[in-house]
Amino acid sequence: MRNAFLAPFRYPRYTKEIEAEEQEETKPKVQNWRFTLKQLWAYLAAYKARLLFVLLMVILSSFFALAGPFMVGMAVDHFIEAGQLDGLGLFLAGLAVIYAGHSLSVWLQNVSMIEVAQRTVYQLRTDLFARWHELEVPFYDKKKHGELMSRMTNDIENVSNTLNSSFIQIMSSILILTGTLSVMLWLSPLLTLVTMVVIPVMYIGMKWITKRTNRLFKAQQRNIGALNGYIEETLGGQEIVKTYSQEPHVISAFEKRNARLRLSGFWAQTISGFIPKLMNSLNNFSFAIIACVGGLFALNGMITIGVIVIFTEYARQFTRPLNDLANQFNTILSAIAGAERVFAMMKETSEFHGEDNLPDYVPAGGKIEFDRVSFSYNGTENTMADVSFTARPGETVAFVGPTGAGKTTVINLLARFYEYHAGAVYVDEQEVKSLNRSSLRRQMAFVLQDSALFQGTIRENIRYGRLNATDAEVEEAARLANADGFIRSFTEGYETKLSQEGGGLSQGQRQLLAIARALLADPLILILDEATSSIDTVTEIKIQEALSRLMEGRTSLVIAHRLNTIRRADQIIMLQQGQVVERGTHEELVARRAAYYEMYQQGDEAV
Incomplete structure (x- = not known):
């Protein structure tokens, strides 16, 4: 009751808060x-x-x-x-x-x-x-x-x-x-002129109301967006909230946002509620004028009673369209x-513009070659400078180096997610820029650190690798990926519904599904980007077994933070600041006792 009683006295202060918010946002304009x-x-x-x-x-x-x-x-x-x-x-x-x-x-x-x-x-x-x-x-x-x-x-x-x-x-x-x-x-031109008397009053009143309601409804929408965004953020981070026992803090923050929404909603509805009152008052006033003046005209024989009736009805029809147009x-x-x-x-x-005439990639073993490739994300500082290497068909090439060294950039340029600025990238002696992107990517499969899973069944998520695969092929891919066991432990097995982003599955289980999906796709080139990071030892063994089956006979590019995942690589390339500083097998690089050896001595944390 107290808040409701004091609400009218808070309006001037609240409008200043709205003005401050409006100055921070960009108003939509039609260019x-x-x-x-x-x-x-x-x-x-x-x-x-x-x-x-x-x-x-x-x-x-x-x-x-x-x-x-x-x-x-x-x-x-x-x-x-x-x-x-x-x-x-x-x-x-x-x-x-x-x-x-x-x-x-x-x-x-x-x-x-x-x-x-x-x-x-x-x-x-x-x-x-x-x-x-x-x-x-x-x-x-x-x-x-x-x-x-x-x-x-x-x-x-x-x-x-x-x-x-x-x-x-x-x-x-x-x-x-x-x-x-x-x-x-x-x-009756004269009675029409009399009827128009209410229009200036209506214009001034509507302008006063809409000037305030437009801002108030915008503020209400902003507050709704802020509240919804905070709810989504909090629900998504429930584990962090509970881990740090921040429930009182998030509830308090929610109450503040909820209070702002309540206040903006109160004023938006209150002031916009003046519109029907104003229109009814003006209509009644207009009726009174028409009846009074029209009656005098009728007594003097200037108009008939029927004309007065028509004007009273038309007066209402005249103000409503004006109001509609303004709104x-x-x-x-x-x-x-x-x-x-x-x-x-x-x-x-x-990204496919102008590619209709480009030839499709013709697989011929999966040889990959980077020839003095340079690239920059921002156009000024090189993320990759003069990088060259060759991955022969069926070889596994691993990339190591500190964060920002350019490891993921290699993958981005190979798949043509980005275009290199200098040098050339070849797949089976064909420069990737001269090939149709879709045909090139169809010969690649990716197993990333964060496996993307979609809402749907486990079977549908695995089949995403090849949509025309049979149920038997899906289950065989899951078996080879060491995923069949945990899938069948679920009550509904392969028909188990997954929530968005695979909620309810462990990180390792999501990775096994991603490997099954890649196996089903049967790619020529395999991309592994930190596929075994943040995985427990037991699950890592299962993943390593599945990856071994997946990588067999395929050209594989591996980015890893854990050295034990790349020891068996045919070639290890160490990158620093976008440049190749060392290359060789694990044994060769350790024996060289240079940058890779120092990283190896420091353990996985240094990679």
């Missing part, structure tokens, strides 16, 4: 209206016939909306005031047809427009998602995942809402405004800004 509307029309153009039908229904509904009050007013003059009841039944039937036609046309326009909007948004979402999978890895390095999700959800949802309702409301409001004003001027402006601006951001992302160059 290129013409391009955005042209792109949006390209999607809507597929439904021209349906849009024309919607326009026809809007025109009909607007006509019926104007005709109903006009006929009622005429009925007052011809039937009630004149005392003439002949033809009243036919008139009432016609009036019923008008109101039924209005309801039907409104229903048809809404259903049709919703179908057009949802089909358009469906295609827009599909195209954006497909485009994401055509973009290069550097694109994702520069974008936050939250920003990408915002394009798919918030921005496209704004477009959807605008197409669903705003399109019809704007057309209908313009037609009703034009028609209402025209009929009012035709009936829809910000909605449309937000939707176009969102559409612009979506289309800008879809304009990003595909």
Whole structure:
């Protein structure tokens, strides 16, 4: 009760807090209206016939909306005031047809427009998602995942809402405004002028309200986003919260965010609640003016009673479209800004652009050669400088070195996730830049430190390596990967449902599934990036056995932090600051007693 009583006195202080938040955020602006509307029309153009039908229904509904009050007013003059009841039944039937036609046309326009909007948004979402999978890895390095999700959800949802309702409301409001004003001027220009007295008052009142509600609803959306983000972050980090006994801290932080949402929601709803009160008051005021002035005009024979009835109805129809147009402006601006951001992302160059004419990679053993390759992520400092090595078919080449030495960069350049700046990379004597990326990557399989698993069954996750594999082939791959045992220990076996990112499985079990997936893919080239890090000794033995089967007969590039995983490598290459400082077998490098030997002496932690 106390908080509710004091709430009005907190508004001035709260508005200062909102101003501070607004200064920190970038307001959405439309940079290129013409391009955005042209792109949006390209999607809507597929439904021209349906849009024309919607326009026809809007025109009909607007006509019926104007005709109903006009006929009622005429009925007052011809039937009630004149005392003439002949033809009243036919008139009432016609009036019923008008109101039924209005309801039907409104229903048809809404259903049709919703179908057009949802089909358009469906295609827009599909195209954006497909485009994401055509973009290069550097694109994702520069974008936050939250920003990408915002394009798919918030921005496209704004477009959807605008197409669903705003399109019809704007057309209908313009037609009703034009028609209402025209009929009012035709009936009585003087009474029309009197009726317009409320418009300046309505404009000032609505401007005062919307100026505050726009900011308050934005603040409410920001607070909802902050609260949801904090909830997601906290739920995802429950183990850390409990490990450090920080439950009181996170609950306190949640209460603060929840309180801000409550406060912004209170003021947004409270001030926006003034709108219907203002409109009702102005409508009543308008009725009073029309009745008073119209009555004087009627007494002097300037107008009829029926005209007064028409004006009272039209006065309400006149203020509502004005209100709708004012409210829809910000909605449309937000939707176009969102559409612009979506289309800008879809304009990003595909990594497959211009590759249609490139030949497919023709496997011929899996020989890999780096010839004086240099590369930089930021364009200024070299991550890799003049690196050369050769991995013969079936060989295992391991890369070691400190963090940032360029080990993972080797993999990125081989798979063409990034393009090298100097030198050349060859696979079976074919330069990778001259090959179709998809055909090259189809001959590779990756087993990474963090194995990516998807929502679905264990069988589906293994089959991801080769979608046309039979159930027997999936189970054989799992057996070779030493994963069959733990899979069958589950009640549902291979049909066990996995949550997102393989929740419920240990790190080692996830790695075994990743190895099974790679075995099923049957690649020519194998990439192992720290595949046995953070694994217990018993599980590591199982993984090593599975990796031995996987690597047999395949050219393998291995990045490892644990030296015992690379001792049997045919060649070990040590990188420092993007350069090759040593190469050889484990025994050769230890006997050399140089950089690798020092790292070996310090143990796994130094790698």
